[in-house]
Amino acid sequence: MHIVACVKQTPKSDNVKIDPATGCLIRSGAASAMNPFDEYALEEAVTLKEQQGGTVSVITMGPPQAEAVLRDSIARGADSVYQLGDVAFAGSDTWSTSYALSKGIEKINAIRPVDLIICGKQTNDSDTGHIGPQISAWLKMPNAAFVKKVVEVKEKSIVVERLTEDGSEVLELPFPCVLSVVKEINSPRVRSVKGRMAAKRAQVTKWTADDIGADKNMLGVKNCPTHVVKSFVPKREVCAVAVEGANGKEKAARLVSLLKEGKYI
Numbered sequence: 001m002h003i004v005a006c007v008k009q010t011p012k013s014d015n016v017k018i019d020p021a022t023g024c025l026i027r028s029g030a031a032s033a034m035n036p037f038d039e040y041a042l043e044e045a046v047t048l049k050e051q052q053g054g055t056v057s058v059i060t061m062g063p064p065q066a067e068a069v070l071r072d073s074i075a076r077g078a079d080s081v082y083q084l085g086d087v088a089f090a091g092s093d094t095w096s097t098s099y100a101l102s103k104g105i106e107k108i109n110a111i112r113p114v115d116l117i118i119c120g121k122q123t124n125d126s127d128t129g130h131i132g133p134q135i136s137a138w139l140k141m142p143n144a145a146f147v148k149k150v151v152e153v154k155e156k157s158i159v160v161e162r163l164t165e166d167g168s169e170v171l172e173l174p175f176p177c178v179l180s181v182v183k184e185i186n187s188p189r190v191r192s193v194k195g196r197m198a199a200k201r202a203q204v205t206k207w208t209a210d211d212i213g214a215d216k217n218m219l220g221v222k223n224c225p226t227h228v229v230k231s232f233v234p235k236r237e238v239c240a241v242a243v244e245g246a247n248g249k250e251k252a253a254r255l256v257s258l259l260k261e262g263k264y265i
């Protein structure tokens with residue numbers, strides 16, 4: 001079984017500033033790590049490899065420093081790692097990002113056929129949750145999002161349980177397919193000493209847009225169909241009102257009238 005896990009390097013904290021001129025995150029100086037949800041995607045890939053046999057490849061699209069999350073992936077049990085890095089990718093929206101990742105996965109597939117692609121549910125910086133389903137659309141593969149459990153792996157398909165708004169449902173998807181997983185699916189392991197040593201020595205394969213045969217007219221901020229009109233940090237205002245009254249009944253009546261005045265009820 002060949003599983004590809006998609007991981008993104010994101011800021012460690014949610015206290016990241018936005019450049020008011022460009023509307024982009026100011027990433028320089030901010031400590032980064034593997035997107036927390038991607039730890040679960042990678043853990044599921046490594047667990048399935050251990051159970052079924054096979055290999056785990058990890059792909060990221062990101063700037064040079066994103067290599068760190070690929071080495072971290074090796075420490076957590078991945079076998080091969082691939083980085084998509086090119087100025088042509090800069091400022092890509094989810095449509096362009098998923099296009100580039102799908103072209104990268106096509107190239108990995110040419111090296112060794114891919115059975116399963118696993119993404120996290122969302123990132124902690126843009127958190128659209130688009131990428132997994134969009135990769136499946138580009139690659140014309142079935143997709144299951146919000147997967148909380150792998151129920152069974154069959155010879156030609158995988159049975160999963162996914163969260164829905166009012167419960168869960170069990171789906172069977174033929175290989176190759178794409179899953180996006182939620183935190184309930186597993187508990188990511190602690191990196192082993194052996195894994196950390198392997199991470200230092202690991203070879204990171206780096207591909208540009210040309211290497212993966214991507215159409216540059218579909219990449220980067222100028223060619224994205226999404227245009228960010230404005231990004232801003234909402235102003236935090238704290239205001240408290242003490243509800244006065246001689247007793248509980250009076251205070252409750254005053255509270256109700258305040259809520260009505262503010263049109264909250």
Ligand SMILES: Cc1cc2nc3c(=O)[nH]c(=O)nc-3n(C[C@H](O)[C@H](O)[C@H](O)COP(=O)(O)OP(=O)(O)OC[C@H]3O[C@@H](n4cnc5c(N)ncnc54)[C@H](O)[C@@H]3O)c2cc1C
Nearest residue numbers: 006061091092093094097119120122123126128129130131
């Ligand atoms: C017009 C526009 C301009 C933008 N400009 C910038 C910019 O200049 N700089 C910038 O940093 N961001 C920019 N973004 C944000 C960027 O598009 C998204 O961060 C990116 O497309 C991934 O979407 P997401 O973070 O919402 O991922 P989600 O869809 O929430 O992620 C789901 C899963 O997909 C996988 N995944 C997501 N991204 C990657 C990745 N890069 N590599 C591998 N796997 C991944 C992970 O498994 C993740 O858990 C821009 C967005 C827009 C709309």
